Structures are given as structure tokens and as C-alpha cells.
Amino acid sequence: MISAVPQANVWLASYPKSGNTWMRIGLITLRDGGGSVDLGRMTNNIGIFLALRHRLDVALDIDSSDLSAEEVQLLRPRIYGLIDHQGRETTIWKIHDCWERTTDGDAMFPVEETAAALYLVRDPRDVAASFAHHFEVTIDKAIDLMADPDYRVAAKKDSCHFHLPQRYSSWSGHVTSWLDQSGLHPTLIRYEDMVADFAGALRRASAALDWNSDEAAIQATVAATRFDRLRAQEQAGNFPEGLGGERLFFRRGIAGGWRDTLSASQVARIERDHGTVMERLGYL
């Protein structure tokens, strides 16, 4: 189903909690013709997480855990010709990093390694509520982190995570890095449009990937990936990437939930921090 393309890498990029996993499930299902979804047995060859430490270590013959975050960052753009694609013509990589250059000036996600880029974006007021739930922080703390241009994860100096250090930047910084600075001209898909018309979002993603998806497969995918069905599978224990305990990954799946979750002052802070980009994306 995946057509031959000159380059092998597709970036499925977003700030966290912006529909990346949902789109990934949609694309897996669409690729397989729209059949039923089994979250416990996702073949995991769509939306593979790029920033796995092991991937870089194997490609470059180095223990990245013996390197500082700065040293790792310099090496990250150098793995592309060496990644084990396990026979895939195209690999769709799930990415939460902001787009940036290393201190050597190399692009983290270079044009010449890019077959296509999809960028998912979500109203930051909804991101804040979802982010707080996912990472178990207060909404105020989530708002702080979303405003931090130097926000990084897996970057502690006293412990090792199996993910590589990643810089998210601020929410606004993330958006503009991918849309304006990357030179990759990503296909922009809003979470709100996925909620309102998932078929339309899948058509756009499919076109960007140069897939020949027929309408029957699109419609079957929409039916198979309905939010309530995904959540039912998670509640039945069939989602390996779940959060554990009582917290659900598939929490609400709605657009505009911030209206009954955030206080007026929290809303005002987000709109002050990110107003310019929110306006540009139609959120204000």
C-alpha cells in the first residue's frame, strides 16, 4: 500500500497531547484497509518513536548514556542513513521534538531525509488540561511548561531514560519551529478538525503520504477508530502504551473541553503566552 518514495522518512510531528497517537492508530488502520483495531497488537511500524536511545546507540556504535545531552544532540542528525528500517520503504516516525538545528548547524530533521512531514496541532487550552492529566502535574504547572522555550524531557543529568533528551520548546515555539523554520512545509492538521471530520483529516494525511487510499477504507477506518472504541479497548486492558493505574490515556477526545476545566485566569495566561500563534491557527 505504501508507494515507493525517494526518501524513507515521514515525520509525524506534534507537541505532546495533540492527537499524535490517534492519528497513528488511524494511519495503521487505514494502511491495513480499515479493518478492526487491536491496540494490543499494533504492528508498530507506523508512528515509531524516533527518539529511542537504543536506535542511536545501535546506528552509531556508541553508548549515548555515556554522553551529555549536548553531545547526543550533535549526533542525532547523523543516524538517518543507518537506521534499521526493517524492510520498510517508508517509515513514519512519531516526533515530539521541536524542529531545531544542532550547535554544529545541522538540521535535526533534514530536508534531504524527508519524504513528507505531517504536523498536528491542538488548541493549547485543551493541550494544557490533557498535558496535566498525562504527566500528573497541575494545570498551572502545565501552563508554565508550555510557556518555557527551553522545556526538555529525558534530559536529567543524574539518571538515564531510555528515550534520548528532547527539547519541546514552548507550545508556540514548537508550532513555529515546524511550520516556519523547518523548510519542510508540513501538512498541517488540527486536532479539532480530526474531531469534527476524521475522514477529512485522514484524506489529507493520506495524500501527503502519497497513499492511494480509497473512500471505503477511509470510512472503515473512521468507524474502527471511534474514540469510544479506542477507550473501550484501553479500559479492557488492551493498550500497552496506557498510563497505568486508574488514569486513562484516551481521556475525553473532545475539542473545547477547556471551557469546563480551566479557570478564567488560566485561560488568560495561555492566551497571553500564545495569542499570536493561536490567532494564526484560528483558535482566537
Added chain:
Amino acid sequence: MSAMVKDLSLCGWRVHSDWPLPELMPWAGDDRPADIVIRRGTVPGKLSGTVRETPLVQVSEQKWLRYSVRNVADYLVRGGKEVIIDTAHREDTPDVALFLLGSVLGFLCHQRGLLPLHASCVSFQGQVLVFAGPSGTGKSTMAALLLEKGARLLSDDVAVIDVHADGGPVLLPTFPRQKLWRDTLDALGLVPGRYLRRTVDMEKFDRPVLGPFDGTPVRVDRIYQLLARGRLDAVRLVPVDGLRAVRMLYENVYRRTAGGLLGLSDRIFQDCVALAMASPPQALSVPDGIGNLARTGVQLDRMLMVPR
């Protein structure tokens, strides 16, 4: 070479090193010539006759391997017998030995026909247990926890296997040192040794393991693939066999991309088949993080000792 330098022991090899390696035990064997010589020298930026290279590794037609760690050192590894270190740093810079006893040890193993696994290994209740997995899955932490319960360390991070030893695969113990992060040391109340990196800011330490260290080759009893699942209820042990077992071992072969550059992919695969048949691995799911891992305690000990 300085006549004053005492020879050292690594994987049963007699090692003569001009570069100080306090991590290694002194050589206590016979008066054979050194199996491996390590010295400071000049390493060319580009090997002549280079046939294959990746960003950090070059391999020449003679199978010489050049390895470069930026701002630390360049290493030339020849014939599984000789290492030349080209560095601007003083000999008390631990960074140089860190990559020497990591990646370069892996390259030496490939050149010498041995199978290096990304794994830590202990002897615990009479069994030799190998914990394999990518960085960040808890190999060293698992070993550190078992050391607290009386286990003896055989190797940390790189486990060297001689698949073709008489009587079946054996582990060649490396040296009595662990590499541990500050969070693990603090959680276990351990005193850190020296910083592993001096040229950058990282809270990762050498932890010398006291007590006798026996470098005699030992039969491998169990191989566990560590899977960090992040949840406290995640402890699970699943036997693996057949092609999945081979693949699981293959994915833990240390420095296997360089092994491929050395033209050894087929041999590495065959060694994994032999090891999988002699000592099939088990997938061990554990919770993520030192605190969670420590809390699994008795449950985990029992599981490790269940007959396969």
C-alpha cells in the same frame, strides 16, 4: 612501553597498557606475552584503504577499526590485539577509559571471534545470570540490587561470551566496576567513585565493587532480556525460543553495526543461534525506575530462580 607498568587482566587476556586502567584487576596468570597491547600514539584522521564507514567508525580492508569520540579520543583497534589511543587529554581523564572499556572492548571482542552482549552479569545463588537490554532499561541497576543481596559481579554493561568454548557458551568476566547514575547510587545508599566523564557535566559514576573478583570463565545459566514497562504491576517472566530467541539475542549484540562493517554479520548471527540453543533467553518485564525496581524485591528474586 614502560617497564614499570604492571600488566592487567580483562576477559582472561593479559593486557599491557600504557594508559592507566585502575578498573582492571592485575594480571595474576602465567608469563605469556601480552594478548592485548594498549598505548598512546597517533591515529590518522582517515584510514588508508577505508572500505566502510559510519559517522564514528571506519574499517579498512585489513579490518583495522578507527573509532572517534569527539573531544575525548580517537582509537585504532587492530587485529583484536592492539589499541592505539590518540587524545589530547591527560592520563587521569576518565572519559578516555570509559569508551576504551565500552565500545573498544566490543570491537576487540568482534575481532577476536567473541560475542559481546549489551548486558550486565552476576553470579547469584550459584547461578550465572545475564541481564541484557538497551541503555536505560535497568541492567546495571538490577545487578546493583542483586549485589546488595550477596550476588557477585562478573561484568557490567558489556558481557563477553565465548559461544564456542568446550562444553558450551561461557562468560568471560571483565572487571569489578559498575557504571551507575546518581539516582541509583542514592536510592541504594551507595558511595560513588570517580566521575565517569570529566569533560562534560554528567552525574554518572564509577562504582568499584569490593571483595574478591574471579576472572575465571563461567557457564551461562540464564539470559534475561530486560523490558522496562513503567508499571509496578509489570513484573513478568516469559520464556522465548526459536527464531524469536535468536532475534532477541541478536538485538543485544554490542557494537553490532561495527561488527557488520568488519564483515562479521553472518558469524554474529550464527553465534546468536548457538547461544539461543544452549541458553535460550527469557523476557523479563520490570517496572521502570530504581525505586519501583527495588520494591519488587522478593517477588523478583523468586522469579529469577524459577527453573526454566
